[in-house]
Amino acid sequence: MSQEIMPMPAVEKPLLARLSISMFSMVMGIGGLANAWAAAHRVFGLPLLISQILLFIAVLSFVVLVLLHLAKLRFCFAEVMEEFAHPVRSSFFPAVSVAMVVLSIGIRAYSWALADALWWIGAGMHFLFAVTLIRRWILHAQDEGVLTPAWFIPVVGNILVPVGGVPLGHVEISWFFFSIGLILWLSFFTIVLHRVLFVPAMSQRSMPTLFILLAPPSIGLSAYLAFTGGQAGALGDMLYCLALFIAILLASLGRHLAHGTFFMSWWAMTFPADGWAGAALNYYLARPMPYTLVIAAVALTAATLIVSWIAVRTALHMASGAAFRED
Numbered sequence: 416m417s418q419e420i421m422p423m424p425a426v427e428k429p430l431l432a433r434l435s436i437s438m439f440s441m442v443m444g445i446g447g448l449a450n451a452w453a454a455a456h457r458v459f460g461l462p463l464l465i466s467q468i469l470l471f472i473a474v475l476s477f478v479v480l481v482l483l484h485l486a487k488l489r490f491c492f493a494e495v496m497e498e499f500a501h502p503v504r505s506s507f508f509p510a511v512s513v514a515m516v517v518l519s520i521g522i523r524a525y526s527w528a529l530a531d532a533l534w535w536i537g538a539g540m541h542f543l544f545a546v547t548l549i550r551r552w553i554l555h556a557q558d559e560g561v562l563t564p565a566w567f568i569p570v571v572g573n574i575l576v577p578v579g580g581v582p583l584g585h586v587e588i589s590w591f592f593f594s595i596g597l598i599l600w601l602s603f604f605t606i607v608l609h610r611v612l613f614v615p616a617m618s619q620r621s622m623p624t625l626f627i628l629l630a631p632p633s634i635g636l637s638a639y640l641a642f643t644g645g646q647a648g649a650l651g652d653m654l655y656c657l658a659l660f661i662a663i664l665l666a667s668l669g670r671h672l673a674h675g676t677f678f679m680s681w682w683a684m685t686f687p688a689d690g691w692a693g694a695a696l697n698y699y700l701a702r703p704m705p706y707t708l709v710i711a712a713v714a715l716t717a718a719t720l721i722v723s724w725i726a727v728r729t730a731l732h733m734a735s736g737a738a739f740r741e742d
Contacts, residue, residue: 428491428494429491431483431486431487431490431491432487432491432494433494434483434484434487435498435504435507435679436484436498436504436507436508436510436511437504437507437510437679437680437682438480438679439477439480439507439510439511439513439514440507440510440679440682440683440685440686441476441480441682441685441729442473442476442477442480442510442514442517442518443510443513443514443517443682443685443686443689444682444685444686444689444722444725445469445472445473445476445685445722445726446469446470446473446474446477446514446517446518446520446521447517447685447686447689447690447693447718448469448685448689448692448718448719448722449466449467449469449470449472449473449521450466450517450520450521450689450693451689451692451693451696451715451718452465452466452469452715452719453466453470453521453524454692454693454696454697455692455696455715457696458696458699458700458711459712466521470518470521470522473517473518473521474518474522477514477515477518481511484511502557502558502561502562503561503563503565503621505548505551506548506563506565506566506568506569507565507568508544508548509540509541509544509545509548509568509569509572510568511540512536512537512538512539512540512541512544512572513537513541513568513571513572513575513686514537515533515534515536515537515540516533516534516537516538516541516572516575516576516578516579517575517579517686518533519531519533519534519537519579519583520578520579523579523582523583527583530579530583531583534576534579534580534583534585537576537579538576538580538588538592541569541572541573541576541592542592544569544572545569545570545572545573545595548569549569549599559606559609559610559614560614560615562606562607562610562614563607563610563617563621563624564607564624564625564626564627564628564683565621565624565627565683566603566606566607567600567603567607567627567628567630567631568627570595570596570599570600570603570631571596571600571627571630571631571634572596573592573593573595573596573599574592574593574596574597574600574631574634574635574638575596575634575638576589576592576593576596576638577589577590577592577593577638577641577642578634578637578638578641580592581638581641581642582641586642589638589641589642590642593635593638593642596631596635597635600631600635604628604631607628611625619675619676619678620676620678620680621680622671622672622673623672623673623678623680623681623683623684624680624683625665625668625672626665626672626683626684626687626688627683627687628661628665628687629658629661629662629665629687629688629690629691630686630687630690632654632655632657632658632661633654633658633687633690633691633693633694634690634694635654636651636654636655636658636694636697636698637690637693637694637697639651639654640694640697640698640701645697645700645701646701647698647701647702651698651701652702654694655694655695655698658691658694658695659710662691662714666717672684677728677729677731677732679729679732681725681728681729682725682729684721684725685718685721685722685725688714688717688718688721688722689718689722691714691718692711692714692715692717692718692719695707695710695711695714695715696711696714696715698711699711
């Protein structure tokens with residue numbers, strides 16, 4: 416009598432091997448909100464303590480994630496290389512360098528030397544990541560079916576660099592990064608918009624990455640205001656209006672972008688919302704009018720609610736272990 420052969424159960428990888436580089440988007444989200452609240456302290460006189468608590472959490476999260484991923488690099492090198500070769504996950508590697516620049520912006524008020532060191536390391540790492548990934552996209556044909564707005568991360572990070580660099584005195588090199596980010600953003604926006612409109616819908620897990628569309632004009636506005644010393648000008652007005660339109664569009668798509676099963680990819684919504692809040696607050700200083708005041712207040716409130724909501728969902732997701740079993 417033939418004996419049925421039972422399939423061998425799949426062996427689950429160790430927890431360290433299952434850590435995702437996209438977790439650094441948590442640092443971007445929390446650190447970005449800390450910077451937005453620091454701006455709110457300057458503009459509205461809101462408690463600085465909120466920004467300080469958020470910054471502490473962001474720094475602590477960054478340190479823990481760096482140590483864990485260094486251990487992963489040491490003991491699970493194959494998994495790191497597999498993640499870096501992935502067409503979507505590889506775009507989150509620059510989240511490490513972006514997180515460093517975000518923290519540099521927040522830390523500057525407390526330690527100029529540490530902020531400067533973080534900025535230089537973050538800017539240098541981001542340049543290497545951007546060149547490596549864009550070079551890969553050029554040399555190898557890409558499947559637009561798996562393209563998501565996460566591809567903006569290597570590009571948009573260049574626009575963020577001046578926000579931290581100009582106040583530190585690194586004006587010329589900040590123009591270098593700003594030029595790269597601004598021009599490539601326009602190109603990649605067209606590519607991503609084509610993918611969204613003419614290719615089958617993105618997966619439920621990838622839908623929240625549409626929030627990344629808000630980041631370039633928002634961060635671009637903050638960078639431009641840093642270069643001009645807070646003067647909006649025509650370009651600043653254009654970036655503000657574009658960011659406002661995208662924010663309204665995303666708000667109208669809210670229930671489509673985040674519903675159903677929770678994924679760590681939902682953190683992709685946080686940093687763009689933070690960036691818009693910070694930009695709206697800085698723009699209010701440049702254009703102090705009733706409508707810019709209301710928009711700034713609404714943007715800060717929305718960013719705070721989004722980060723808080725996703726942080727709670729993440730805590731529950733991690734407690735259940737599901738955060739470490741995402742494909």
